[in-house]
Amino acid sequence: MKLDKSKENISAMFDDIADRYDFLNHTFTANLDKVWRRKIINYISLNKIKATQIIDLASGTGDMAVELLKLEPQKIYSFDISPKMLELQRKKISNEKVVIQLADSENMPVESGSIDIVTISFGIRNFESIEKSLKEIYRVLKPDGMLIVLEMFSLEKRNPLFEFYFTKIMPVFGRIISRSNTAYAYLHTSVMNFKTVKEFVEIASNNGFVLEYRKNNFRKFVYSVYLRKFI
Numbered sequence: 001m002k003l004d005k006s007k008e009n010i011s012a013m014f015d016d017i018a019d020r021y022d023f024l025n026h027t028f029t030a031n032l033d034k035v036w037r038r039k040i041i042n043y044i045s046l047n048k049i050k051a052t053q054i055i056d057l058a059s060g061t062g063d064m065a066v067e068l069l070k071l072e073p074q075k076i077y078s079f080d081i082s083p084k085m086l087e088l089q090r091k092k093i094s095n096e097k098v099v100i101q102l103a104d105s106e107n108m109p110v111e112s113g114s115i116d117i118v119t120i121s122f123g124i125r126n127f128e129s130i131e132k133s134l135k136e137i138y139r140v141l142k143p144d145g146m147l148i149v150l151e152m153f154s155l156e157k158r159n160p161l162f163e164f165y166f167t168k169i170m171p172v173f174g175r176i177i178s179r180s181n182t183a184y185a186y187l188h189t190s191v192m193n194f195k196t197v198k199e200f201v202e203i204a205s206n207n208g209f210v211l212e213y214r215k216n217n218f219r220k221f222v223y224s225v226y227l228r229k230f231i
Contacts, residue, residue: 003189005128007081007104013186014060014082021085022061025122036150036217037067037121040224043213044071049146050116055079057105057137058123062089064150065098068119077110079103105133108140115140121150125194134207138229147209147227153197155221197223 014021025033044051051071056064059078068076078093078100080086089100103109105120105127118137127133137147195203201211209227216223 003186003193005126005190007128010126010128011081011083014080015084018061018082018084018088022063022088025063032218033122034063036222036224037064039215039217040064040119040148040150041067041070043215043224043226044117044148053077053115053117053142055108055110055115055118055140057108057118057120058126059089059100060085060121060123062092062098062100064119064121065089065093069093069095069097073097073116075099077101077103077108077115079105079108106136108136110140112139113142115145116142117146117148119148119150122152124149124151124200125153125190130195130200130203131207134204134209138208141229143229143231145229146212147204147229149200149225149227150217150223151200151225152191152194152222153200154192154194156196156198191221197225201225201227 017024051068052074054068054071054073054075055077056062056068057079059065059080060082062078065076065078074097076098078089078098079102080089081102081104083102086100086102093100101109106129118141124130124133141147197214201214204227205211208230210230211225212228213226214223
């Protein structure tokens with residue numbers, strides 16, 4: 001499958017599967033995605049990272065925003081390019097601290113140097129341009145602000161079991177449940193063709209970030225990566 005990461009295609013694809021997205025996400029990860037998000041909140045709390053102003057980028061239906069509310073921030077900007085995902089998020093979250101808005105990773109409607117933390121959960125792999133997005137994230141973060149990425153990265157070494165699951169099982173069940181002929185074929189292809197975590201950290205380092213910590217969540221392909229804005 002040829003990858004089309006244009007904003008128009010990604011927006012349409014997620015609009016198409018929006019009402020089945022949460023169910024599929026939790027099913028395919030055996031609810032571990034919930035655990036991984038909670039661990040991010042624990043890391044922020046235990047390390048006393050300032051979390052007054054937060055952006056949850058590629059926020060989808062808002063699962064990460066729900067967790068981020070536990071940090072008691074002043075404001076969470078919840079940005080995504082899929083109108084239907086945001087519609088579902090508005091049903092899920094009713095809190096004046098959360099600003100739910102259509103916006104993409106290269107053009108965020110916030111002032112420069114105003115944000116403490118940017119989180120991206122299973123979204124950066126779909127960005128049309130990682131480097132342009134990192135430059136925009138760098139712009140909005142305060143000095144010493146943090147970017148936290150939870151993502152499925154490409155494996156550095158082949159794993160037949162992983163490849164069988166992603167190639168044979170997930171696309172078939174994803175197509176049946178989501179009723180989309182392309183979305184879960186895209187998921188498989190986008191993961192297999194994405195950067196390794198090492199390659200991603202190197203790109204981030206070349207765009208103004210320094211690695212603070214990374215956590216292997218599952219089978220050396222699902223990582224949480226914590227990066228500081230470097231001045």
